[in-house]
Amino acid sequence: MQPRIDGYYDAMLSRVGALSELVKISQEIGPEAIQLLKFYCWENYSIKELSKLLHISKKKLSYRIQESLSRLAIYFGYIKVRNTIKGIGAKNQKI
Numbered sequence: 001m002q003p004r005i006d007g008y009y010d011a012m013l014s015r016v017g018a019l020s021e022l023v024k025i026s027q028e029i030g031p032e033a034i035q036l037l038k039f040y041c042w043e044n045y046s047i048k049e050l051s052k053l054l055h056i057s058k059k060k061l062s063y064r065i066q067e068s069l070s071r072l073a074i075y076f077g078y079i080k081v082r083n084t085i086k087g088i089g090a091k092n093q094k095i
Contacts, residue, residue, distance in 0.1 A: 028075050033068035040065055 026034040039045045039053070047065070051058045 025072070025075055029068070029071040032064075033071055036061075036065055036068050037072065040068075 022034065036050070039050055040047075045053070047058050047062055050056075051061045054061065056064070
């Protein structure tokens with residue numbers, strides 16, 4: 001993606017590029033993981049809201065989100081070391 005004349009990237013091109021990359025990622029990590037990540041990361045649903053929406057317990061949903069984040073990290077060549085949902089922070093290591 002080329003920057004505009006003023007040095008900034010076009011927001012619409014960023015979204016189109018993100019969506020095209022999302023299609024590639026969904027084939028690798030699975031559609032269920034993509035759906036959870038879309039709700040959790042993109043639309044900023046909380047675990048409590050998602051558990052009501054998907055009719056899953058909060059504990060099971062939290063595990064599934066952690067698993068999805070791990071798959072996503074592995075797809076990009078990282079190993080997820082610490083829990084990122086509970087606010088402890090994340091420390092990624094390159095494989």
